[in-house]
Amino acid sequence: MRTADLAAPKVATKAAEPWWKGASIYQIYPRSFADTNGDGVGDLKGITAHLDHVASLGVDCIWISPFFTSPMKDYGYDVADYRAVDPLFGSLADFDALLARAHQLGLKVIIDQVYSHSSDEHPWFRESRSSRTNPKADWYVWADAKADGSPPNNWQSVFGGPSWTWDARREQYYHHSFLKEQPQLNCHLPEVQQALLDVTRFWLDRGVDGFRFDAINFAMHDPALTDNPPVPNPAKRTRPFDFQQHIHNQSHPALIGFIERLRDLIDSYGDRFALAEVGGERAAAEMHEYTVGDDRLHSAYGFDFLYAPALTPGLVAATAAAWPAAPDTGWPSWAFENHDAPRAVSRWVAPDHRDQFTRLKMLLLASLRGTIILYQGEELGLTQVDVPFERLRDPEAIANWPQTLSRDGARTPMPWRAEANDANGFSTGEPWLPLGPDHAGLAVDRQNGDPASMLAFTRSVLALRNGSPALRWGEFVPITADDRTLCFERVHDGQRLRCTFNLSPDEVPLRRHDGAMIETGPVLADALGPYAALIEEIR
Template sequence: MRSPLRPKVLDAWWRGAVIYQVYPRSFADSNGDGVGDLPGITARLEHIAALGCDAVWISPFFRSPMRDFGYDIADYRDVDPLFGTLADFDALVERAHALGLKVLIDQVLSHTSDLHPWFVESRASRDNAKADWYVWADPKPDGSPPNNWLAMFGGGAWQWESRRRQYFFHGFLASQPDLNFHHPEVQAAVLDVVRFWCERGVDGFRFDACNNFFHDAALADNPVSTTQQRARTSTVRRDNPFHLQWHVNDKSRPENLAFLERLRGVLDEYGVASIGEIGDEDAPPLMADYTAAGRRLHMAYSFQLLQGDGSAARIREEVELLERELARTGGWGCWALSNHDVTRVATRWAPGGAVDDGFSRLLLTLLCCLRGSVCLYQGEELGLPEVEVPFERLQDPYGIAFWPEFPGRDGCRTPMPWVADAVQCGFTAVEPWLPLAGSHAERAVDRQEADPRSTLRHVRRLLAWRRDEPRLRVDDIRFHEAPEGVLLFERGPLPRDPLQPAPGSLVLMFNLGGDRVLVPRPALLRAATPFPDAPVPPAGTADDDPDAWVLAPHSAAVAQLPA
């Protein structure tokens, strides 16, 4: 544990950091119940440190009925017995710090479980001490809900409570009622939760759904989303009616900004970092506002590469859009290609629908060359593909509700394969909570450790390069025109004038297509020469065109401008 402190200059370790996300249920099982736990994570922290990561982000492990697998919290200040104890958490933090890893934990502040004591008291009557801690509303004269708001997991966002004869608002499951952040006592209570974990020595927080803290106090209807808006900005599947509304009244309210400044004040007391999950139909402007330099959150977690196609044109569009917005406020982004809520990128963007380990390595290289911090999801360093979980084994309430059009999130949450030939690949000695896949056993950690050409060994080389290369960790990014399917950009201290060269910048190129490509050298990059000190080949010159680089299918190359 630590005492509060007010450093004049906070350690900016998070800026350009590589953060490894652990989904506790599926990382490592220490007690043989088929579910991962905190001691299991502690025992495997050396794997994360050996990758070259700067920090570990642990998804929720708090007391919970697990209807949404920990994102429905019944006690913010205790560990669920399924995962261990507070002493186990303290031991995890101590071991992580000994290995040079920072520890970030998920905080789900926008809503609680309906079993949380706050909600149990709130729903008991309309005049108790916590009666207004949640979002309650009377029915319309015809008995229907107070407005048209929809829940992310399907259906309306209002649930009738007979004890109060009112509806309560839930942005996700009906068992996840939303807190009323318009109430000062609610704000004070959640800030005290943050202080509790700061006192236990955490180095940062990932704030779940942090643009969902406030709602429109007048409970105005959400407007209908136009077809054009949906096509460009929707963050949910087309088979989910949630995307038919423009969510301007149930979340992403301007009141969020003042609260984030209060939250930042608490974080600065302890010198800890923060990353915000900001899911919205038009996220980049919010991400910039939520990370305004020195005032609110430290980093914004981007959804933009967790959805949509993986074309070079779209990736460039999303990166440039976010960079323009962040430049407006001095904010900072964090990129990811996979997490516990989306299909693994090895499958989602597989060329021609066929999972290819070489292509997975290419995508990981691209991710680590973008400007911003990086989140790696457990198993991504192994190139794990999505698992097809049969309906009878599904656990995810989202997937069960939308089956068969959407099989849910279980396919990206299956256990880590540690030892290919061990029982359950070394994750557990019994039947795990979700099934392992044969394709994962082939990519187990022990097999990749022994193969110098494996994805695991590539990621280690990649992160070592990034760690020692400030041009990749913190410097600017500038894209150049390139043939279809190719990304061509610079990293380094770039001049404000886009027509001026950037001496000493790295020149990175990625051929995401399946054909050999000649990449003409833009005038600003004519002087670039091979750069050998990277885990990808130096850029080669085409024999038939000295003013062009040649890229093999699904390959990357790097060059450097003279200083």
């Protein structure tokens, strides 16, 4: 490994560019980051205790997955109180302390907001289901049964089965895109939008630097409840949800108006950031729709890489080409790993090439045009854990067993210490999910003082990105994308960087220049070895 000056400080963000543009964001899944009270579940104090580690990576921001009051049917993505911390994670005072410490370390903080649905234990839903005439009767999506008693239409839930559940109190069905315990909010209703905007304002007043809006394209449906058409000539289908084109159950055009209201509120607080999660077959188009111009969300990310079965030159080139540096195009964000997808090193490469590929993957992520998101443990090279069926917590994996790869395998506890009786430094209690059998050898304390470790390499990669205007903000210029080699340039304000990656287990030819800044793997005078990469400055 050869790198440029790794001690270089973070580049000062240009006055013309907001902090989030080209930033590196570190995602924290609270249940699995660090536990301070011995109950086997991570908490806010655990995050605060380890923020020095996060800051040492060179990231700009942390994104914290849900920590709000919840019955935990979907582990926090079923919110019962948008303005309160679940006692499992601590208190609002603990969050305030976390936020203050992060800001002290120069880290921005964004938090999840789940506005397409709530928990069925939320007071709004309890009132809504109590009658057809109460003040919140229309705050959720209710519909009468068909004449034969069946659900109002053919919409299917992501987690399996119809997306309608009968409620005896109202003698109607309610809609839920995910679990039946996650009823769909009726975001067409101005009162619902205002209530959610009030939640947004609550956290902005508390000092957060922005939001990641979960499954935002699910937030509005077709009020006519039109049936979805089937998928023509589908590939293998593992869930009823996969049989349909999701035209009418999500992504209604009126959603743009709500997005613009969110952006207007967020902008009124100054230098804040709004990031959308967008999934589905129209994700690419919707990411553009939700980020175009100056009055919608700042950025969006999809599942181009998160669900990709392989990392190929063609995939990277095509995905990058969809986001040109054009006035009418928004700003993308990218993630290779997160809490919803199996660890990339276990998806994309055979075990015998894993160590080398892990470094290449990190360097490639940091070379992409856009804002990048690292998932906790990615800096260590953590692998996917094979969680046995009897230990699964993920409702999607349980419902669709054995077809769906478990999200639990990417949610296992963070290993802080290699030699420890306290679950690798995660907890003094029994962890809520099993430890990765190979994760002790990848623990933070084992890698921290090793200049040849994946952790050290991650720090060097982010230092390079932070110190290179071309990597942070530059245009993406494709050069080569064949079966094995990916080559592109990043160009900005006189700086030109050539980025070359061998995404294969074979040696490939290389034409070197003189300005090597960072390399990984066997980089020869005229060839790149298996899963090797090189970034050079072209003068």
